[in-house]
Every structure is written in C-alpha cells, then in structure tokens.
Amino acid sequence: MKACILGAPAPIDRNPLTLTDLPKPTPGPGQVLIRVNACGVCRTDLHVVEGELAPHRSPIVPGHQVVGVVEALGPGADRFPMGARVGVPWLHQTCGVCEYCRSGRENLCERALFTGWMVDGGYAEYLLAPEDFVYSLPEGFPDLHVAPLLCAGIIGFRTLRLSGVEPGGSLAIYGFGGAAHIAIQVARHWKIAVFAFSRNQHHQQLALDLGAAWAGGSFDQPPVKLDGALIFAPAGELVAAALRTLKRGATVAIGGIHMSPIPPLDYDLLYHERVVRSVANNTRRDGEDFLRIAAEIPIRTQVQVFGLEDANQALQALKNDQIQGAAVLDVSGLSSRNASSG
Ligand SMILES: [Zn+2]
Numbered sequence: 001m002k003a004c005i006l007g008a009p010a011p012i013d014r015n016p017l018t019l020t021d022l023p024k025p026t027p028g029p030g031q032v033l034i035r036v037n038a039c040g041v042c043r044t045d046l047h048v049v050e051g052e053l054a055p056h057r058s059p060i061v062p063g064h065q066v067v068g069v070v071e072a073l074g075p076g077a078d079r080f081p082m083g084a085r086v087g088v089p090w091l092h093q094t095c096g097v098c099e100y101c102r103s104g105r106e107n108l109c110e111r112a113l114f115t116g117w118m119v120d121g122g123y124a125e126y127l128l129a130p131e132d133f134v135y136s137l138p139e140g141f142p143d144l145h146v147a148p149l150l151c152a153g154i155i156g157f158r159t160l161r162l163s164g165v166e167p168g169g170s171l172a173i174y175g176f177g178g179a180a181h182i183a184i185q186v187a188r189h190w191k192i193a194v195f196a197f198s199r200n201q202h203h204q205q206l207a208l209d210l211g212a213a214w215a216g217g218s219f220d221q222p223p224v225k226l227d228g229a230l231i232f233a234p235a236g237e238l239v240a241a242a243l244r245t246l247k248r249g250a251t252v253a254i255g256g257i258h259m260s261p262i263p264p265l266d267y268d269l270l271y272h273e274r275v276v277r278s279v280a281n282n283t284r285r286d287g288e289d290f291l292r293i294a295a296e297i298p299i300r301t302q303v304q305v306f307g308l309e310d311a312n313q314a315l316q317a318l319k320n321d322q323i324q325g326a327a328v329l330d331v332s333g334l335s336s337r338n339a340s341s342g
C-alpha cells in the first residue's frame with residue numbers, strides 16, 4: 001500500500017514526510033482493517049511531524065481523522081459488517097482497567113495509544129484500529145467533509161463543553177481553523193453568541209460568515225465581557241488575552257495538545273474564580289455525542305483538499321495560516337491521480 005511516513009521529525013518546510021510502499025497490514029484480534037478514503041489534517045499532525053510531540057515510533061504514519069470502509073476483520077471482530085463506512089479518531093485504544101478508564105475519563109488513561117503518533121494512522125491507503133474505538137458515521141456527509149469531524153470536531157466539542165458556557169451565553173474563540181469553524185456551529189445551534197479572535201482577516205471573515213456576532217484581532221477587546229473562552233491556537237500569550245475578555249467565574253478551555261510557554265499572569269486576571277484548563281484527548285462518549293449532534297444540526301465543514309502525495313504541502317499551508325476551514329487528504333483518489341499523471 002502507499003503510505004506517507006515520517007522517519008525523523010523535522011521542520012515541515014523540509015518536507016519530512018515521504019510517500020512510500022508499505023505492506024498492507026493484517027488485523028489482529030478485535031481489530032478491523034480499514035481502506036482509507038479520506039484523512040483530515042490536524043495541527044497535532046504538525047506537532048508530530050515537527051517533533052513538538054516526542055516521537056514514539058519511527059517510521060510512523062501520521063493522521064487521526066480517518067474515513068474509510070471495513071475491508072477485513074481480525075479474529076473475534078464482529079461489530080461492523082464488511083464494507084461499513086467508519087471513522088477512526090485520535091484515541092486508538094485505552095487500557096480499560098485503570099481508575100480513569102473505570103470512571104468515564106478514558107481520555108486521561110496513562111496507557112492510552114494515539115492514532116498517527118504511537119500507532120500508524122490514516123496518511124495511507126489502509127490502517128488498523130480496534131473495532132471498539134471506531135465510529136459509525138452519520139449518513140449524508142461526504143467522506144471528505146466528515147473527516148474533520150473526527151478530531152477538529154470532537155475535540156472542539158469537548159472544549160466547548162468544558163468551557164461551561166450555557167445555551168444563550170457568550171463565548172470567545174481564539175484561533176479560527178478546523179476546530180473553531182465546527183465548534184461555532186454547535187455554539188450557534190445552542191444560541192450562544194460567538195466572538196471570534198484571529199490575526200488572520202480571512203479567518204475573521206469565515207467566523208462572521210458562520211454567524212459570529214463579532215470578529216477582531218487576537219488581542220482586541222470585545223464590546224462586552226464573555227461567559228467563557230476556547231483557545232485553539234498554540235500561542236501561550238493568548239491565555240492572558242482570553243482571561244481579559246471574561247466575566248468573573250468564567251473558564252478558558254485550551255483545546256490543543258501543545259502550546260508555547262504561557263507568560264507570567266497578573267493574578268488579578270485569574271482572581272474572581274476564573275479558571276484556565278486544558279482539554280486532553282476525548283472519550284468515546286464525546287465522539288458519539290458529537291457525531292449525533294453534528295448530524296442533527298447538520299454541521300457543514302469547509303475543506304481544502306490535497307492528495308496523499310501532497311501531505312507536506314497540506315501541513316505547510318496549515319502552519320502558514322493558509323487553510324480556510326480544514327485541510328483533508330483525498331486518499332481514495334490516489335490511484336486515479338497516479339494513472340492519469342503516469
Ligand atoms: Zn486506562
């Protein structure tokens with residue numbers, strides 16, 4: 001099979017991903033083999049490729065927003081019929097027995113494995129996943145448009161929930177990429193007024209197009225104090241900026257797995273019971289709840305499509321703020337593109 005592999009982390013402008021041939025994997029007990037149609041490109045992939053997340057395996061196939069069809073079943077796997085359309089998220093597997101797993105907090109499992117970081121992901125024609133951690137996908141979403149729901153969507157949703165903002169409230173969103181352009185649709189569905197903060201004017205416009213009440217620069221002050229904030233950009237200086245926009249008792253929820261150092265804070269910014277909290281991974285329940293709501297609304301994702309062979313370029317565009325909405329790799333188109341270019 002064709003796969004984009006990372007040998008050693010390097011700056012993305014050096015094109016560290018290589019398209020190569022790997023053996024098609026064979027599903028083990030409880031696993032399914034999935035033929036990949038599309039794989040979303042997430043900022044976490046950039047952190048893996050550039051080494052901000054320490055490597056666990058070399059080489060590794062990145063990618064954890066995978067849409068495909070079940071093509072083979074490992075011993076004992078019987079949850080999905082052959083040919084079922086499924087999605088694979090970041091959370092590959094948890095231990096199932098630790099205190100976190102047994103208390104509805106499997107996202108915090110210390111023995112969790114993550115797709116495209118610790119096990120091979122979806123920048124490839126096939127991948128393996130445990131059937132218990134694979135999602136059925138709602139009808140009505142094309143493969144390329146459902147892919148960003150699997151991390152940008154699920155993590156954005158968990159971040160929104162952990163912000164504690166209630167229906168009818170007001171919300172700041174910092175960084176208006178893949179996660180934000182989905183989270184705003186859930187927030188608007190819940191009648192939450194959204195205030196979007198971005199250094200990028202195209203992203204500000206996208207926020208307004210999606211129903212933001214206001215859009216401004218990253219360090220602008222909104223016209224009113226807000227009930228909560230989500231930060232999706234990996235810039236530590238946004239924490240103080242977000243706290244400045246909030247009412248007393250409000251929460252800043254940080255959706256990314258990596259952030260530059262957070263500069264010293266005046267305690268006055270945090271005082272009055274404001275909360276800064278991180279959001280780590282997702283539970284399977286988050287994914288199921290979100291995919292149900294996404295189908296109800298329904299969420300419309302805006303995607304920029306790249307070929308699997310252009311994964312480096314997709315990540316460069318993401319790093320340089322050039323993606324409107326979410327980047328997605330069209331993996332199923334690979335063979336036809338090869339045929340026409342050859
Ligand atoms: Zn566990």
Ligand SMILES: [Zn+2]
Pocket residue numbers: 042043044045064090151152
């Ligand atoms: Zn992700």
